Amino acid sequence: MNEPRTGCAFPMGRDLYGFYPPNTAGPAIIESPAVLEAVLAETPEAGVFVEIGTWGGATAAWIADRRPGMTVLSVDRFASVLCRLLWIVNRRANMQLFTGDSATFYSVARQGFAAAVFVDGDHTEEGVLADLRGAERIVRPGGTIMAHDYRQPGIPGVALAVDRFCSETDWHIVRQVASMVVLRKGVQR
Numbered sequence: 001m002n003e004p005r006t007g008c009a010f011p012m013g014r015d016l017y018g019f020y021p022p023n024t025a026g027p028a029i030i031e032s033p034a035v036l037e038a039v040l041a042e043t044p045e046a047g048v049f050v051e052i053g054t055w056g057g058a059t060a061a062w063i064a065d066r067r068p069g070m071t072v073l074s075v076d077r078f079a080s081v082l083c084r085l086l087w088i089v090n091r092r093a094n095m096q097l098f099t100g101d102s103a104t105f106y107s108v109a110r111q112g113f114a115a116a117v118f119v120d121g122d123h124t125e126e127g128v129l130a131d132l133r134g135a136e137r138i139v140r141p142g143g144t145i146m147a148h149d150y151r152q153p154g155i156p157g158v159a160l161a162v163d164r165f166c167s168e169t170d171w172h173i174v175r176q177v178a179s180m181v182v183l184r185k186g187v188q189r
Helices: 033-041 058-066 081-090 102-108 125-138 156-168
Strands: 047-052 070-076 095-099 114-119 139-147 171-177 180-185
Touching (some): 033 058, 047 058, 058 095, 070 081, 081 095, 102 125, 114 125, 125 156, 156 180
Parallel strands (some): 047 114, 114 139
Antiparallel strands (some): 171 180
């Protein structure tokens, strides 16, 4: 049975049960463990990792467990109480939460404070583009921006925004694993 696209339901076209990382409550809404491994490979040992759109915090918890020297900062306005409760259950000592939309977060975030930003929130073209522009401002020089759901069937806004962002800036896609792309400034494949 498919859940509706509201609240904590999975996006259309995804396995209803998702991928359950070890030692987390609830699934990570990603297509495979390879995506988590790729995110981890792009995440330094220390600094701040910002996740825009955390759903229930399983991805954040998985990263936090593997990068204990990293502060994992989740940004989400939480579509439902269930999602917020899952994040609380998944919370680790090195995790922090900003409850609100990404525009508000970017308006108060310090320039250049993040080592890596994982964009997986609003999947519209304008929403993703705004998140990428905000991520560009807060990521430190040499840092990484990752975007999830690039060229994912039924979610055209992500690819449109990433491609537009790359054409308007000095950021380029340097790696793709499933529907997750890694962007770096000034570096091309």
